[in-house]
Amino acid sequence: MNPDNYLYLSAILFTLGALGVLIRRNAIVVFMCIELMLNAANLAFVTFSRMHGALDGQIIAFFTMVVAAAEVVVGLAIIISVFRTRRSASVDDANLLKY
Amino acid sequence: MGNTGHGETFLFWVGSIISILGALGLIFSKKIVHAALCLCTVMLCLAFFYMAQGAVFLGVVQIVVYTGAVMMLFLFVLMLIGIESQDSLVETIRGQRWLAVPFVLAFGFVLIGVYAHANLPEFVGTDAANAKGGGNVQSLALLLFSRYFWAFEVSSAVLITSATGAMVLTHRERTVPRKSQRESSIERFERWGKGEKVSLTGLPNPGVYAQHNAVDTPALLPDGSPSEASVNATLRGRDTVRGFRPLPLPGARRNGAAVASRGDAGNEEVSQ
Numbered sequence: 001m002n003p004d005n006y007l008y009l010s011a012i013l014f015t016l017g018a019l020g021v022l023i024r025r026n027a028i029v030v031f032m033c034i035e036l037m038l039n040a041a042n043l044a045f046v047t048f049s050r051m052h053g054a055l056d057g058q059i060i061a062f063f064t065m066v067v068a069a070a071e072v073v074v075g076l077a078i079i080i081s082v083f084r085t086r087r088s089a090s091v092d093d094a095n096l097l098k099y
Numbered sequence: 100m101g102n103t104g105h106g107e108t109f110l111f112w113v114g115s116i117i118s119i120l121g122a123l124g125l126i127f128s129k130k131i132v133h134a135a136l137c138l139c140t141v142m143l144c145l146a147f148f149y150m151a152q153g154a155v156f157l158g159v160v161q162i163v164v165y166t167g168a169v170m171m172l173f174l175f176v177l178m179l180i181g182i183e184s185q186d187s188l189v190e191t192i193r194g195q196r197w198l199a200v201p202f203v204l205a206f207g208f209v210l211i212g213v214y215a216h217a218n219l220p221e222f223v224g225t226d227a228a229n230a231k232g233g234g235n236v237q238s239l240a241l242l243l244f245s246r247y248f249w250a251f252e253v254s255s256a257v258l259i260t261s262a263t264g265a266m267v268l269t270h271r272e273r274t275v276p277r278k279s280q281r282e283s284s285i286e287r288f289e290r291w292g293k294g295e296k297v298s299l300t301g302l303p304n305p306g307v308y309a310q311h312n313a314v315d316t317p318a319l320l321p322d323g324s325p326s327e328a329s330v331n332a333t334l335r336g337r338d339t340v341r342g343f344r345p346l347p348l349p350g351a352r353r354n355g356a357a358v359a360s361r362g363d364a365g366n367e368e369v370s371q
Contacts, residue, residue: 035165039165065161
């Protein structure tokens with residue numbers, strides 16, 4: 001098997017994550033789809049690291065994980081505080097910034 | 100292009116099928132908990148891929164941080180706010196969902212086409228890079244604490260800021276003092292006096308049986324039927340109340356044949 005297939009897999013997973021972000025309405029599911037996209041990007045980083053024989057790609061993937069962990073913490077806190085005021089976790093209901 | 104060994108080929112095809120199925124499950128499953136479990140599956144598959152590609156440290160971190168910590172956080176938040184299990188079907192932007200599918204497909208084809216047409220170099224493999232520091236972890240540490248030192252420091256600042264931010268966002272100041280049991284009882288009687296339908300004595304406890312004593316098990320009324328009020332409204336809303344056969348009443352057992360032949364009329368008589 002050609003190791004390029006890892007790149008195609010990461011492209012497919014990223015696309016599926018983007019599809020989930022666009023068609024789901026529940027904020028938590030949208031958030032999990034974003035995590036899926038980040039993971040797909042990490043897979044591409046690791047594959048490129050193997051392609052070039054350098055560990056920089058793995059370091060970048062490591063930092064992506066750190067940022068993703070921070071993002072999840074803040075994002076879930078925002079979802080909880082939106083849920084407290086609006087009693088809903090749907091992304092369509094949080095439209096107060098429009099007005 | 101260098102080819103992988105048979106073991107890795109097998110791992111890739113099995114893992115890629117499982118991870119794509121998991122991603123589809125994440126998008127299309129109705130219950131959010133199922134979506135979270137599907138995402139866990141995808142992350143575990145990716146961890147195996149990392150390890151197969153020589154990124155052993157990242158594979159372990161993927162399991163510990165993503166599958167362990169991040170998904171646990173997701174499940175924790177689901178437990179807090181996951182009352183509504185259904186997605187709303189109202190579209191704020193008309194036709195957005197149906198439009199999203201061709202656009203995303205086009206995006207995916209562009210992405211795959213870029214990889215297919217790119218002049219990708221030969222795969223070198225990470226063995227030499229790993230051996231330089233005496234192992235994957237040591238080599239990563241050499242890079243992390245030299246070339247990427249500032250990024251490392253900044254990421255620690257990001258983590259501290261996000262932890263503080265989460266605490267600030269979810270903190271709620273109590274603006275009115277907490278009601279005591281006596282005060283809430285007085286309030287219940289006042290509302291009852293105004294003609295509202297409130298239960299004066301408080302709601303009944305869930306049922307305790309030899310087989311189940313969890314909160315999703317309804318208590319039985321004197322006539323043997325399960326009591327709706329004894330189960331939390333959240334569980335009733337999610338429709339996860341444990342169903343069970345009502346126990347036969349001593350009277351019903353004695354003239355069971357008569358009750359069965361009379362059908363509903365007999366049951367009503369018992370309940371009255």
